[in-house]
Amino acid sequence: MSATNLMAPPAARSPESATNKQIRFVDVSKQFEGGGVAVKHLYLEIRDGELLVLLGPSGCGKTTTLNMLAGLERPTSGQLFFGDRPMNDVPPEERDIAMVFQSIALYPHLNVRENIGFALKTQGVPRQQIAERTTEVARILDITPLLNRRIHQISGGQRQRVAIAKALVRRPRLFLLDEPFSSLDAALRRQMRSELVRIHREIETTMVFVTHDQEEAMAIADRIGVMSDGELIQLGSPLEVYRAPRNLWLAQFIGAHPLNVIEASLANGEARLLGNGVWQAPVSFAARARLQTGGVADGFLIGIRPEHLNLTLAGASPAGGLPAEIYTRQILGTDILYELTSHDDVLRAVTPANQIFEVGDKVVVGFDWNDAFLFDASSRDAIA
Amino acid sequence: MATTVELAPAGSQPIPRSSWSSSRLNDTQFGWLLTLPVFLGLLAIVGYPTLYSLWLSFHRVDLIFKRTEYVGWQNYQAALTSPTFVHAVSITVYYTALVTIFALAIAVGGALILNEKFRGRSLVLAIVILPWAVSLYATAIVWKFLYSPEWGLFNAVLLRLGVIDRPFNFLSEHLAVPAVAIAHAWQIAPLGMYFVLATLQVIPEDLYKTAKVDRLGSWGRFRHVVFPYIKAPLLIVMVLVTVEAARVFDIIFFMTGGGPGDVSTTLTWEVYRVFYRNNQYGQGSALGWLLVLLTTIITTLYFLLLFWRRRERPDAGIAGTALPSVE
Amino acid sequence: MSARRILVYVLAALLVIWTLVPIYWLLNMSLMFKTEFLAVPTHLYPHGPTISNYSRLFGATAIGPGGAELPVIGQASIIQNGLRNSVIVALIVTAVTMLVSLPVAYALGRLDFRGRTAMLFAIITSRSYPPIAIIIPFVLLYSQIGLQGTTRGLVLVYLTLTIPLVVWVMTGFFASLPRTVEAAARVDGNTRWQAFYRVILPMSWPGIAVTTAICFMVCWNEFAFSQFLAAGSEAQTLPPAIATFFFQISQPTEMAAVSIIAIIPPALLAYLFQSRIRNLNLVDPL
Numbered sequence: 001m002s003a004t005n006l007m008a009p010p011a012a013r014s015p016e017s018a019t020n021k022q023i024r025f026v027d028v029s030k031q032f033e034g035g036g037v038a039v040k041h042l043y044l045e046i047r048d049g050e051l052l053v054l055l056g057p058s059g060c061g062k063t064t065t066l067n068m069l070a071g072l073e074r075p076t077s078g079q080l081f082f083g084d085r086p087m088n089d090v091p092p093e094e095r096d097i098a099m100v101f102q103s104i105a106l107y108p109h110l111n112v113r114e115n116i117g118f119a120l121k122t123q124g125v126p127r128q129q130i131a132e133r134t135t136e137v138a139r140i141l142d143i144t145p146l147l148n149r150r151i152h153q154i155s156g157g158q159r160q161r162v163a164i165a166k167a168l169v170r171r172p173r174l175f176l177l178d179e180p181f182s183s184l185d186a187a188l189r190r191q192m193r194s195e196l197v198r199i200h201r202e203i204e205t206t207m208v209f210v211t212h213d214q215e216e217a218m219a220i221a222d223r224i225g226v227m228s229d230g231e232l233i234q235l236g237s238p239l240e241v242y243r244a245p246r247n248l249w250l251a252q253f254i255g256a257h258p259l260n261v262i263e264a265s266l267a268n269g270e271a272r273l274l275g276n277g278v279w280q281a282p283v284s285f286a287a288r289a290r291l292q293t294g295g296v297a298d299g300f301l302i303g304i305r306p307e308h309l310n311l312t313l314a315g316a317s318p319a320g321g322l323p324a325e326i327y328t329r330q331i332l333g334t335d336i337l338y339e340l341t342s343h344d345d346v347l348r349a350v351t352p353a354n355q356i357f358e359v360g361d362k363v364v365v366g367f368d369w370n371d372a373f374l375f376d377a378s379s380r381d382a383i384a
Numbered sequence: 385m386a387t388t389v390e391l392a393p394a395g396s397q398p399i400p401r402s403s404w405s406s407s408r409l410n411d412t413q414f415g416w417l418l419t420l421p422v423f424l425g426l427l428a429i430v431g432y433p434t435l436y437s438l439w440l441s442f443h444r445v446d447l448i449f450k451r452t453e454y455v456g457w458q459n460y461q462a463a464l465t466s467p468t469f470v471h472a473v474s475i476t477v478y479y480t481a482l483v484t485i486f487a488l489a490i491a492v493g494g495a496l497i498l499n500e501k502f503r504g505r506s507l508v509l510a511i512v513i514l515p516w517a518v519s520l521y522a523t524a525i526v527w528k529f530l531y532s533p534e535w536g537l538f539n540a541v542l543l544r545l546g547v548i549d550r551p552f553n554f555l556s557e558h559l560a561v562p563a564v565a566i567a568h569a570w571q572i573a574p575l576g577m578y579f580v581l582a583t584l585q586v587i588p589e590d591l592y593k594t595a596k597v598d599r600l601g602s603w604g605r606f607r608h609v610v611f612p613y614i615k616a617p618l619l620i621v622m623v624l625v626t627v628e629a630a631r632v633f634d635i636i637f638f639m640t641g642g643g644p645g646d647v648s649t650t651l652t653w654e655v656y657r658v659f660y661r662n663n664q665y666g667q668g669s670a671l672g673w674l675l676v677l678l679t680t681i682i683t684t685l686y687f688l689l690l691f692w693r694r695r696e697r698p699d700a701g702i703a704g705t706a707l708p709s710v711e
Numbered sequence: 712m713s714a715r716r717i718l719v720y721v722l723a724a725l726l727v728i729w730t731l732v733p734i735y736w737l738l739n740m741s742l743m744f745k746t747e748f749l750a751v752p753t754h755l756y757p758h759g760p761t762i763s764n765y766s767r768l769f770g771a772t773a774i775g776p777g778g779a780e781l782p783v784i785g786q787a788s789i790i791q792n793g794l795r796n797s798v799i800v801a802l803i804v805t806a807v808t809m810l811v812s813l814p815v816a817y818a819l820g821r822l823d824f825r826g827r828t829a830m831l832f833a834i835i836t837s838r839s840y841p842p843i844a845i846i847i848p849f850v851l852l853y854s855q856i857g858l859q860g861t862t863r864g865l866v867l868v869y870l871t872l873t874i875p876l877v878v879w880v881m882t883g884f885f886a887s888l889p890r891t892v893e894a895a896a897r898v899d900g901n902t903r904w905q906a907f908y909r910v911i912l913p914m915s916w917p918g919i920a921v922t923t924a925i926c927f928m929v930c931w932n933e934f935a936f937s938q939f940l941a942a943g944s945e946a947q948t949l950p951p952a953i954a955t956f957f958f959q960i961s962q963p964t965e966m967a968a969v970s971i972i973a974i975i976p977p978a979l980l981a982y983l984f985q986s987r988i989r990n991l992n993l994v995d996p997l
Binding site: 411430436493504509510511540570631633638659673682684 | 716719720722723726727729730731732733734736737740748749752753755811812814815817818819822823824825826827828830831832833835836837838839840841842843844845847848849851852867868870871874875878897902903904905928931932933934935938950953954957963966967970973974977978980981982985986988989990
Binding site: 070072091093095097098099101103105107108109118119122123170176 | 889890891892894895897898899900901902905909910913914916
């Protein structure tokens with residue numbers, strides 16, 4: 001492939017420096033034989049030692065991206081680099097990677113110890129060394145008592161630990177994890193997440209973790225790459241993605257509770273919110289400036305997370321708020337989710353657990369413009 | 385880095401590289417590499433005889449003068465227009481239909497019984513496969529002994545019970561075909577029984593509960609819960625049994641020899657008769673090809689059915705992971 | 712016990728009777744002296760059971776019910792020879808078939824390659840060929856090239872039966888393995904080929920075992936090809952030997968004993984593997 005040589009002259013392969021350990025996708029696309037395009041023109045740099053989460057709904061191309069990293073799929077166009085080395089034509093067994101699968105691909109005919117040591121045996125590592133390294137990872141993952149069990153004799157959570165141990169024992173240059181926890185129950189999933197973060201801190205190896213669970217992504221990632229429809233929508237730290245989503249879809253996709261999306265327009269320095277403009281609220285100076293720069297003053301969308309709506313009992317209400325009534329209430333533990341009705345509109349708000357309203361209470365809804373996302377009504381992109 | 389862990393940082397292992405490796409092939413290349421030699425081998429064994437038989441079917445062979453003569457479609461014409469051929473086809477259809485009906489009834493009935501919970505079920509499960517292990521020729525021997533007028537079990541029991549007062553010939557002119565068909569069904573049904581049973585066992589328990597809540601009786605439950613599930617597998621078993629019945633030979637050979645007279649002369653027996661008894665190689669080959677045509681049509685149906693069923697289950701794609709195509 | 716429960720037990724009993732009675736009758740016959748066997752009315756179980764029908768097959772003589780000595784069965788040597796040939800042919804064919812078929816089945820079950828559907832179709836079509844139609848040219852060819860009546864000739868023909876069968880069954884088995892197995896094996900440092908023999912094959916041991924058993928059974932039970940390609944020769948297997956016995960002489964009790972012997976190996980295999988056979992989808996591997 002001609003682009004390859006332009007981008008990475010193989011002759012110039014220096015001893016691997018930090019930057020050289022980067023993994024880069026350069027204009028990579030993957031098209032399947034049936035005609036479906038799984039990944040479109042992907043540019044992505046994976047930093048050495050980071051835990052990158054690829055997040056997106058099913059069919060967004062994240063698993064295909066992971067498979068291309070593993071060498072299990074070949075890019076249709078573009079080039080993948082490990083450091084300076086073009087990787088498109090390197091088969092998986094020559095990539096020095098370890099992978100943990102959603103289906104927990106352990107070999108049923110081998111016991112736990114043999115499963116963990118299998119890849120090392122394949123590589124011809126001496127028996128003594130395999131035993132030592134197996135013992136060590138078994139200790140790290142707390143599965144020493146299981147080493148002589150058969151796979152069908154251990155539980156799902158234990159299997160996932162064994163799968164991680166099997167990957168860990170390799171000391172690979174790159175860890176790939178394909179929805180590894182999705183078959184575990186909620187409590188176990190949370191526990192495994194924090195263990196993974198701990199392991200990552202300890203081994204400092206680059207990890208790429210694929211999931212469709214935004215909560216999981218937020219919890220573990222150094223950086224999140226959000227994908228949709230084969231494209232990388234946004235790449236950034238969890239907080240960046242949470243606080244400044246690049247478009248409406250992403251704002252709705254990220255976050256524990258469904259986003260409030262409110263139609264809005266500007267008139268006489270005030271915002272008219274909701275379909276019929278029943279909610280008239282003063283606009284902050286900064287927001288007004290952004291809207292005018294964006295040139296969308298007469299029709300835009302506001303996205304507000306439920307946790308950013310303020311509720312106060314009617315009567316003591318500040319000006320510019322929307323009168324509404326509590327329609328339903330769900331106690332979620334640390335906080336409470338309310339559904340509010342106002343005229344024909346429904347909004348959702350989350351309050352701390354100590355701020356309790358009863359169903360039927362009349363409240364006034366307000367928000368801080370700094371917390372609001374502003375989107376172009378037609379393109380649905382964020383207004384910078 | 386924590387002191388407890390001594391895992392080396394990334395990328396420290398040398399990567400072995402072989403000049404030739406199966407990994408450098410794409411799916412199609414690797415697939416052909418694995419399959420083609422065997423296919424060619426089989427073709428080498430079957431190819432010449434097949435072509436030879438095709439050639440024969442267009443010739444008249446004179447065994448005495450060791451002469452062959454090209455006769456075009458004449459053998460086929462003769463086969464197709466001869467009354468014995470028409471008779472053999474009708475017997476084949478009759479026989480095939482009977483075997484299929486008997487075998488499906490046994491398979492579904494047995495599967496429904498085995499789907500119940502009862503003590504000794506696992507033993508019964510192990511026993512019912514037995515006929516399938518018995519070869520067709522042994523099946524024929526077994527059933528010939530059962531039917532025998534002189535020492536058969538059926539006559540012995542019927543005589544003792546006083547149902548009949550003298551031995552009855554089960555392989556007589558009117559009963560020969562159904563009698564042989566029952567023997568064949570006995571042998572072939574267990575496989576279908578296992579297959580239907582496997583399907584029955586994936587029907588969710590909740591569906592039965594729903595049916596009970598909806599006040600469906602046994603028939604209603606069969607019609608609305610069980611049948612939709614076993615419909616497709618049943619069709620597949622049906623086609624499979626049909627093919628097996630249409631190519632029957634061993635049983636006829638041992639039980640009736642195509643008789644009495646020609647009442648059980650199926651197409652396969654007709655081929656045998658023309659070829660071996662009458663030494664009409666050309667016409668025998670032509671008949672053989674007509675027979676192959678018939679079974680191929682049924683098999684094509686079977687194949688299409690399997691693929692159609694696969695499309696019905698979108699989850700059941702090809703299991704192989706897409707592996708890298710490294711050109 | 713409810714009426715329904717009783718009905719289930721009655722039906723289950725009927726199923727067992729239907730399955731076993733034919734074989735019981737054969738066994739019953741094989742354990743009788745000919746004199747008892749010809750009694751009127753027919754005995755439903757042997758009143759004076761004897762294993763002489765079996766022992767006389769293998770060179771022993773026996774004392775009959777009247778004190779008369781019963782000689783070794785005349786066909787004994789033919790039957791013994793047939794048994795030996797059946798074992799030899801079945802073992803050779805099974806070994807070759809398994810060796811040759813597994814890679815093919817693997818490719819068809821797990822690789823999505825161009826030509827796969829056509830190959831599956833070819834296999835299933837060849838499985839449905841009526842043997843009698845394909846036997847004609849084989850008989851003519853074999854007598855020309857000297858394979859008629861040889862073990863080699865039989866082995867060759869049997870391979871055309873067993874390879875498609877084993878490929879068909881194992882294709883289904885391989886396809887049922889989890890999708891990620893190869894991916895895991897590859898990432899663990901195996902080439903495609905190594906992934907097959909280091910991971911897939913050992914994993915598939917249960918399926919391979921039962922398929923081997925089925926392959927053996929098919930060879931053991933095959934009649935038509937052996938009848939036409941080897942009957943009367945030194946290479947004749949058990950089924951044509953039994954056919955000679957069956958049609959030429961009237962020794963039903965001895966005949967029954969031979970048949971029982973022919974049934975035992977496949978029946979034993981089926982019993983041993985019955986739970987695996989149930990899990991193996993022999994009808995629809997796709």
